[in-house]
Amino acid sequence: MGIHKIQMPDVGEGITEAEIVEWNVKPGDVVKEDDVLAAVMTDKATVEIPCPTDGTVVEIKGEIGEMTAVGSVIIALEVEGDGNEAEIAAAEAKHATADTPPAKVEAAPATKLDPKAKAAMAPPKAAEALKPKGVPQNAPMGVPRAVGEKPLASPAVRKRAMDAGIKLAYVHGTGPAGRISHDDLDAYISGASVPVGVSRVTPNLRVDEIKVIGLRRKIAQRMQDAKQRIPHITYVEEVDVTELEKLREHLNANRKEHQPKLTILPFIMKAMVLALKDHPKLSSHYDDSADVLYQYGAAHIGMAAQTPGGLMVPVIRHAETLDVHGLALEAKRLADAARSGDITRDELTGSTITLSSLGRMGGVVSTPVINSPEVAIVGVNKVAVRPVWQDGAFIPRKIMNLSSSFDHRIVDGWDAAEFIQRIRSLLENPATLFMEG
Amino acid sequence: MKTLECNLLILGAGPGGYVAAIRAGQLGLDTIIVDGQAPGGTCLNVGCIPSKALIHAADEFEKATHNVGGNILGIKAGKPSLDLGKTIKWKDGIVDRLNKGVAGLLKKNKVKLLVGWGTMTDGKTCVVETKDGPVKVTAKNVILATGSEPVEIPSLPFGDKVICSTEALSLETVPKKLVVIGGGYIGLELGTAYAKMGADVTVVEALDTILSLYDAELTKPVTLSLKKLGVTILLGTKAKGLSQAGEGLVVEMPDGSEQTLAADKILVTVGRRAKTEGFGLEGLDLTMAGRFVAIGDRCQTSMTGVYAIGDLTGEPMLAHRAMAQGEMVAEIIAGENRTFDKVCIPAVCFTDPEIVTAGLSPDEAAALGYETKIGIFPFAANGRAMTMEAEQGFVRVVAREDNHLVLGIQAVGKGVSELSATFALALEMGACLEDIAGTVHAHPTQSEGFQEAALKALGHALHI
Numbered sequence: 001m002g003i004h005k006i007q008m009p010d011v012g013e014g015i016t017e018a019e020i021v022e023w024n025v026k027p028g029d030v031v032k033e034d035d036v037l038a039a040v041m042t043d044k045a046t047v048e049i050p051c052p053t054d055g056t057v058v059e060i061k062g063e064i065g066e067m068t069a070v071g072s073v074i075i076a077l078e079v080e081g082d083g084n085e086a087e088i089a090a091a092e093a094k095h096a097t098a099d100t101p102p103a104k105v106e107a108a109p110a111t112k113l114d115p116k117a118k119a120a121m122a123p124p125k126a127a128e129a130l131k132p133k134g135v136p137q138n139a140p141m142g143v144p145r146a147v148g149e150k151p152l153a154s155p156a157v158r159k160r161a162m163d164a165g166i167k168l169a170y171v172h173g174t175g176p177a178g179r180i181s182h183d184d185l186d187a188y189i190s191g192a193s194v195p196v197g198v199s200r201v202t203p204n205l206r207v208d209e210i211k212v213i214g215l216r217r218k219i220a221q222r223m224q225d226a227k228q229r230i231p232h233i234t235y236v237e238e239v240d241v242t243e244l245e246k247l248r249e250h251l252n253a254n255r256k257e258h259q260p261k262l263t264i265l266p267f268i269m270k271a272m273v274l275a276l277k278d279h280p281k282l283s284s285h286y287d288d289s290a291d292v293l294y295q296y297g298a299a300h301i302g303m304a305a306q307t308p309g310g311l312m313v314p315v316i317r318h319a320e321t322l323d324v325h326g327l328a329l330e331a332k333r334l335a336d337a338a339r340s341g342d343i344t345r346d347e348l349t350g351s352t353i354t355l356s357s358l359g360r361m362g363g364v365v366s367t368p369v370i371n372s373p374e375v376a377i378v379g380v381n382k383v384a385v386r387p388v389w390q391d392g393a394f395i396p397r398k399i400m401n402l403s404s405s406f407d408h409r410i411v412d413g414w415d416a417a418e419f420i421q422r423i424r425s426l427l428e429n430p431a432t433l434f435m436e437g
Numbered sequence: 438m439k440t441l442e443c444n445l446l447i448l449g450a451g452p453g454g455y456v457a458a459i460r461a462g463q464l465g466l467d468t469i470i471v472d473g474q475a476p477g478g479t480c481l482n483v484g485c486i487p488s489k490a491l492i493h494a495a496d497e498f499e500k501a502t503h504n505v506g507g508n509i510l511g512i513k514a515g516k517p518s519l520d521l522g523k524t525i526k527w528k529d530g531i532v533d534r535l536n537k538g539v540a541g542l543l544k545k546n547k548v549k550l551l552v553g554w555g556t557m558t559d560g561k562t563c564v565v566e567t568k569d570g571p572v573k574v575t576a577k578n579v580i581l582a583t584g585s586e587p588v589e590i591p592s593l594p595f596g597d598k599v600i601c602s603t604e605a606l607s608l609e610t611v612p613k614k615l616v617v618i619g620g621g622y623i624g625l626e627l628g629t630a631y632a633k634m635g636a637d638v639t640v641v642e643a644l645d646t647i648l649s650l651y652d653a654e655l656t657k658p659v660t661l662s663l664k665k666l667g668v669t670i671l672l673g674t675k676a677k678g679l680s681q682a683g684e685g686l687v688v689e690m691p692d693g694s695e696q697t698l699a700a701d702k703i704l705v706t707v708g709r710r711a712k713t714e715g716f717g718l719e720g721l722d723l724t725m726a727g728r729f730v731a732i733g734d735r736c737q738t739s740m741t742g743v744y745a746i747g748d749l750t751g752e753p754m755l756a757h758r759a760m761a762q763g764e765m766v767a768e769i770i771a772g773e774n775r776t777f778d779k780v781c782i783p784a785v786c787f788t789d790p791e792i793v794t795a796g797l798s799p800d801e802a803a804a805l806g807y808e809t810k811i812g813i814f815p816f817a818a819n820g821r822a823m824t825m826e827a828e829q830g831f832v833r834v835v836a837r838e839d840n841h842l843v844l845g846i847q848a849v850g851k852g853v854s855e856l857s858a859t860f861a862l863a864l865e866m867g868a869c870l871e872d873i874a875g876t877v878h879a880h881p882t883q884s885e886g887f888q889e890a891a892l893k894a895l896g897h898a899l900h901i
Contacts, residue, residue: 150780152842152867162774177842179867 002083004053006075008040008068017067018047020074029057037075040068055079153180161185170195215309226372229288233408234367235416237424241383242398244430251324259325264400265303265357266327268380270433271426272353273299273320279419283352285373286410293375293410302351302371303331305338306358312338313371315351324433356380366403375407376419438564439572441549443469445770446563446576448555448716451478453747453759454582455539460767462546469574470548471555471565475536478584479748480756482532483603488626490528491606492787494519495630502633519634522609557581557717560740578742578770581730582763583716585709585748590618592678593686599679599703602627611636612701616686618676620647622786624706625659629789632666639669639698641676641688648786652798655849658829659788666789679703711749726751734776736766744769758782781845781864783857790830793853795860796845799835808838810870812894814886816850818901821881827851832886834870834894841870841895848886856884870895 008018022039025031035051038060055077062068073088151168153161157180161168164185171188173180187193212220241264248262255261276283276299284295299320302313314334319327337343354371355378362382370377381401387394402423406416426433445461447454450472461468475482501517543550551574553567560579565572587601595601600608605627613636617628620642632638640647640663647663647670648656663670673691680687685699711729713719724731724739729751736744744766747759761782765775783795802809815831816822822830830850836843846860863873873891878884885900892898 154866158778162776165774175867176869176871177837177840177867 001078002081003058003085004055004077004079004083005073005085005088006037006049006052006077007088008070008072008074009047009049010070017069019067020062020064023060023064025057025060025075027057027059031055031057031077049075051077053077053079151180152178153185157182157185164189172196215307215312219310222372223369226369230370230372231408232367232370232405233411233413233416234403234405235413235420236365236401236403237417237420239400239402239424239427240388240397241400241427244427245383245398247430260328260332262324262328263359264383265331265355265380266324267427267430267433268378268402268423269301269316269319269327269331269355270324271423272301272355272378274426274433275419275422276320276353278422279415281410281415282376282406282419284375284410285352286375286407287373288409296352298352300350300352302354302374303334304354304356304371305335307338307341312343312348313351313354314338314343314347315349317350353377358382364401368403368405370405370407375410376416377405378420378423379403379405439570441469441551441572441574443467443549443574443576445469445578445580445767446574447471447580447582448557448563449478449582449584449747449749450476450539450543450550451582451584451747451759452480452756453584453763454478454580455543455763456760457580457582457746457763457767458548459542459546460764461770462543462548464767464771466767466771468548469551469576470543471551471553471563471574473552473554475532476539476543476550477532477536478582478756479586481535481539483606485756486535487528487532487606488602488623488630489787490531491524492626492630494524494527495633496789498635499633519611521611521634525607525609528606555716557721560721560743563717579744580763580766581716581718581738581743581745581749582747582759583712583718583749585711585754587705588708588710590676590705590707593618593676593703593705595705598683598700599705601705605631605702605704608702613637614699614701615639615704616641616698616700616702617704617706618686619705619707620644620670620672621650621706621708622648622788624704625663625788626786627704627706628668629663629666632663632668633789637667639671639700641671641674641686641698643673643675645672647672648788648792651786651792651794651847652800654833655792655794655798655847658790658849659786659792662789662829676703676705709748709754711751713749734778735769736762736777753782753784755782755784779865780867781861783861785854785857787854790827790850791852791854792847792849793857793860794845794847795857796843796864797835798845798847799833802835802844807844809844810836810838810841810894812836812870812890812892812898814889814893814898814901816883816886818889819881819883819886821883821885822850824881825851827883832856832890834873834887834890836870836891836894843868843870843873843891846887846890850883850886852883856887859884859887 018040020038021041024036024038031037031051032054033051036048037051038049040047040049057075058078059076061074068074151171152173153168158168166188168180171180171184172193174184175181184193244264244267248264248267252261280295283299284293286293298318301316301319303316305312305314314337316327316330316334322330334343334347337347351371351374353374353376356368357380360382362380364381366379366381368377368379379402381403383398383400385396386399388397402420404416404420444467447458447468447470450470454470455476458468458470480486498517498519501514504512504514505516507513540550551565551567551572553565555563555565557563561575563574565574589595593599602623611631611634615628615631615636615638617624617638617640620640624640625647628638628640646653646656647660671688675689677687677689677695680697685697686703687695687697690696713730722740730738730745730749732738732745732750736746738745746762746766748754761779762777765777769775781796783793786792799809799811812834813831817828822828827850830848830853832848834843835845843863846863848856870891873888874895876888878888889898889900893901
């Protein structure tokens with residue numbers, strides 16, 4: 001009696017590890033040749049591992065869901081005769097010293113693709129039937145020709161195509177430099193090769209390798225972290241800003257020299273400040289590793305700003321202390337500093353809630369990503385004149401959507417809705433923005 | 438008037454016309470071909486064939502001259518003499534044999550050859566002035582293949598002293614002083630031949646270069662060889678006319694001064710023009726492309742059922758182009774689906790050394806926006822060339838940088854005209870550099886230079 005070891009098969013395509021998704025045997029089972037022992041999955045397909053020989057399972061290695069390196073032993077069988085233990089040991093020794101790729105197990109060529117994967121990869125049956133003998137199994141595709149480029153083919157191929165009434169411009173050439181061979185023509189005639197695309201525009205095969213560094217990498221990490229850890233709930237509501245816009249226009253038309261021109265954002269910030277008084281939980285930091293929520297009395301509003309290097313979120317500290325003009329001035333100062341690169345680290349940290357706006361590019365709906373460890377972000381969509389049904393008629397109203405995301409671990413949908421509804425009420429009745437309490 | 442009806446009427450029995458007729462006959466088309474002279478056209482009667490005969494005779498004579506007083510090969514012989522009249526008779530014999538050959542092929546393929554001047558009266562009808570009187574031919578399809586003729590310089594009308602290439606192929610004696618106007622391939626081929634036969638040859642060219650269709654790299658060995666033969670080349674020089682006394686040619690030199698070149702004969706080879714007049718073509722509704730009949734990729738003209746092939750349809754005015762067109766049109770008329778889809782029409786210049794070109798030159802490829810790889814292999818590094826005292830020249834391969842598809846092949850050297858076959862084949866087959874580099878070429882032959890040039894372009898030539 002010997003031990004026959006079965007390795008994770010080389011499933012090809014440069015795959016170095018595969019996930020064990022199913023064990024069909026357990027130690028002590030008696031197995032016959034071709035029994036399915038296990039199933040492993042790569043990102044391409046599921047592969048069943050058949051039993052190479054009769055024997056008894058003595059050991060299985062690896063849990064379901066575990067990534068296992070190609071070539072590592074996953075099953076040991078007790079078999080008649082010597083087994084292959086010595087062979088594998090030798091191969092492993094060789095691998096260790098010469099750094100050669102792991103030797104393929106005998107079982108590898110016999111691996112069966114799971115029928116589903118096979119069906120997905122196999123060409124349609126109809127095409128198969130049409131294919132004449134001698135045509136390569138893989139339908140030749142070749143490289144498309146550039147616009148205006150003549151198809152390349154020998155005179156004999158050209159004549160055959162002419163006689164068959166085929167424009168070679170539509171035939172894929174698989175030869176060097178895209179030359180069309182007799183086989184390519186056969187494949188085209190049989191329908192095995194798809195005609196060259198109607199647009200006949202060369203696909204742009206250029207790939208630029210761009211290192212993700214600096215601010216971009218930072219953004220990437222933060223976004224990844226936020227989306228991975230925070231279960232977002234996004235709530236979208238429509239706000240009628242007709243009255244607010246009137247007020248804003250009036251204020252801008254009558255502004256004093258020292259007062260900045262107002263956008264809609266300082267009004268929204270003002271509304272947020274007021275709404276936060278009723279919903280203090282939304283101005284906070286959630287330390288999920290310590291299960292602590294730091295709820296701030298202050299409203300430090302992060303203001304997402306586009307800079308040449310990417311997204312930055314400068315912070316308007318103590319927004320609760322500023323009026324709309326103060327908010328506008330501070331927002332402008334920070335945005336300018338962020339764009340010019342003069343912004344300090346302090347000005348970029350400490351926000352307790354974030355406001356995100358793309359201005360005219362704000363779209364209809366967005367799904368803002370929470371600026372972790374905050375628990376809420378208010379997204380502003382564009383203002384547009386839309387027909388609104390009011391008093392038995394459609395009337396044009398200026399409508400703006402707010403798309404806001406909340407950390408659902410802390411904020412329930414109800415809370416989120418109440419918070420946004422409060423903001424909406426304030427914005428739709430702009431006088432209330434200026435009435436404390 | 439006698440009336441004949443046929444499916445296909447071909448006007449002109451030059452290489453384009455007679456090939457169309459043979460192919461049409463093979464395909465069972467009821468065909469009549471019309472020509473006023475012996476079949477074979479310019480090519481066979483007063484062009485390619487007779488000029489090559491003369492060039493051969495000149496080469497043989499020059500070889501014999503080299504033996505006088507002994508040469509490097511150790512051969513010593515007496516002074517040779519040349520009886521040009523006899524040479525011309527020999528040449529005429531070849532032409533005659535070929536005329537008869539073409540007539541025989543036409544007959545074999547049941548094509549009716551009608552000798553006489555043909556005039557188209559409409560797109561379907563031609564009246565032919567045969568020696569037995571006029572014959573009216575009506576046809577369903579017509580191929581116009583009237584060819585081309587040498588261009589005359591208005592101030593130098595063809596006459597006793599001023600001759601065109603046709604007369605130059607039938608001179609009784611070698612002129613002592615021959616002035617050739619026009620440094621194109623025809624002038625240089627004939628000029629070289631007469632220089633070898635002992636004439637004192639001067640080439641007058643208005644442009645700054647001889648063989649202006651070729652690049653300087655290709656023409657340099659030819660220029661050197663002409664100088665060695667004692668041929669004077671006057672570039673940037675314009676022919677003005679015969680001198681007062683008629684003893685020579687007045688030319689305007691590049692500096693503006695006038696000079697008289699003594700000449701026994703003045704050969705004018707300043708180009709050829711399509712023969713569009715005298716055949717009634719003016720009365721047809723043919724769209725023209727400049728001085729040529731406009732054709733599409735099936736050689737169809739603007740008139741239904743009327744095709745045009747050969748020199749009548751423009752450059753390159755080469756017999757083999759006309760033949761390929763003729764063959765194709767016959768097949769189209771027989772109902773086959775054809776277009777003129779040739780990758781290249783190779784061209785040969787039978788100077789000494791010869792120049793052969795197929796496909797794109799480096800400049801042409803660049804002008805079309807191709808990034809290219811170019812490989813040049815000099816015959817100086819080729820064993821066979823050395824053994825033939827033919828070390829001047831080279832083979833040059835132009836290929837696409839990205840996929841190595843060969844775009845053009847050129848060569849200059851002794852006897853390289855025969856390489857035109859392999860060059861054209863490579864281009865038609867869509868060869869890449871690796872195809873040529875990977876083909877075993879027989880040793881020792883000049884053709885190895887082709888393989889080496891491809892290897893050179895790939896960066897690993899073996900013998901250089």
